[in-house]
Amino acid sequence: VLDFPGGKVAFTHEIQFISESSQERVPCYSVLDDNGQQITNSHFVQRGSSGEDVSDMVTLQIMDNIYYEAQRQGRLSFYATTIGEEAINIASAAALISGDVIFPQYREPGLLLWRGFTLQEFANQCFGNKSDYGKGRQMPVHYGSNKLNYFTVSATIATQLPNAVGAAYSLKIDRKNACAVTFFGNGGSSEGDFHGALNLAAVMEAPVLFICWNNGWAISTPTSYQFRSDGVVVKGRAYGIRSIRVDGNDALAMYSAVHAAREMAITEHRPLLIEALTYRVGHHSTSDDSTRYRSAYEIEWWNKARNPLSRFRTWIESNGWWSDEAESDLRSRIKKEMLEALRVAEKSEKPNLKNMFSDVYDVPPPNLKEHEFVVRQTIKSHTQDYPSNVPL
């Protein structure tokens, strides 16, 4: 035995390399089969009536479809859908409490929806109007809400991972009964920040959940070009982090895994890694046409055969908590509300000129005050050149 800094290590006298991969891939935790029936002897965390889960998944789907179309019609500059990943969004949200702080990537609006962000609030951000909490500073889908503990989406990939660890550290020091939760894709796991964040989370014993939506793609890069490991779940052990692989399109499994992980994070002060296997049914964003690099057949198969909403719907209907009627009522109501919210947001005024100069610092500095003054003077003497839809 070698008494090495960091602990005792046993010797071996054969040259034996650890294989680059296990004989078998890490199995995937699931509860529902493809037809939405609970698998016999499966374990999951019970959660009573799930009417709100399914209605939020439906709402998310409708929102995505309407906004995607709006972008295609030129009413929105940009949009990114969450199609195919509704269960990851809603089931995770349901397993957290309002005090848990969320650090999203950009495919997690479902958690905001769950927490109470209204259809109008989503619309306002997408149109960057004067009611947008972001004051028109960011592209569509870069939502954020202080009061809902959902940190404003930052487009930089995986930077939210170490940020979440820092927030978790803060929760730990303040002895709060809450954790930090951060989401990222399979592509994000290649970033340097993934490494720094996981390593530090383990060393700092920070109560943080790392939830990876491994949806098979990073824009056009398939996972075979992204990493050569058995996905993302195996990387947890390398950092000393407890990990699990889950069927991301199985709402019950997703809920159970996040629920269990959260318990451990808070009571044991440890980070956890959840790899949710899923499929990005939509394009990466409206700037992408994924039929150029993958088959329409593959997309359709995932959308039909492994649809998270259909599977979950079958299960809760069989429990008597949902019905076709409830669904069609919901769909027509949401569609109407959504279109109205869009109409109102589109017609709303843009944020006014002073918002270009505020919030750079806590207190506006003299040079920006002066700049704003000069701009306003210029506008006064060139009113015909100033856009009429930007309020002063």
Add this chain to the structure above:
Amino acid sequence: MTVRDALNSAIDEEMSADPKVFVMGEEVGQYQGAYKITKGLLEKYGPERVYDTPITEAGFTGIGVGAAYAGLKPVVEFMTFNFSMQAIDHIINSAAKSNYMSAGQINVPIVFRGPNGAAAGVGAQHSQCYAAWYASVPGLKVLAPYSAEDARGLLKAAIRDPDPVVFLENELLYGESFPISEEALDSSFCLPIGKAKIEREGKDVTITTFSKMVGFALKAAEKLAEEGISAEVINLRSIRPLDRATINASVRKTSRLVTVEEGFPQHGVCAEICASVVEESFSYLDAPVERIAGADVPMPYAANLERLALPQ
């Protein structure tokens, strides 16, 4: 008081006054700090508030920013700002721009500090000055102390400031001792951010500079005085916001400007000062602005070459 003790006492007092302030970085705890700036703090405040990080500037800077998002007040140490390049995405994109991008919902009361610029015999990858890079970014404040009083007052101000602050120290100044007033020793002492200090009044030429070069400028002013030239030496203290008012008022008095820095000459702090003076005080200038900067080469290691690559 030495600059080292000034910095140490500033951090100590701010940690004592506000439990949200904590220190993190490589070697800041057990080792007492790579340059002993955080000496004694681990013993006094414990490992939760004086945190020894693994070697990942990107990782621990991201974590510091996340902690600031959540309400703590981190003081993040870079062993040298050369290593901050590993973390610069978090400094700029996660810290500097957050208040603006979130429309005031996320503020980042964080301080990034450490030695900046040339030291002695540390070579190209350990000698670059980052003042110009960080000072170009809206959302950041950038400070550069010279004396012990500067170090105390500016660091305390930085830690109390709700915005992210880049605090550029100088390794060779750590051991230098300066006289310090009773007022500066008081725990409530604070210097305003954005105000330069006129270290020496003069009427024939204005010399602006920051950090170690302030000492050089003062010595140069002594020599010039022997030749009958009265130089006014301005210690910038704050690179962003730059005290354009003080600089321009001085140039309007003297009509000549020499601006000095140790960093690379192109796109430097001196260039910004020159532009400011040309824009606002053109008719007062009797001669073109002179810039004195480091040589336009990566810093050589050999002592004789290093000496030649920096202003003397």
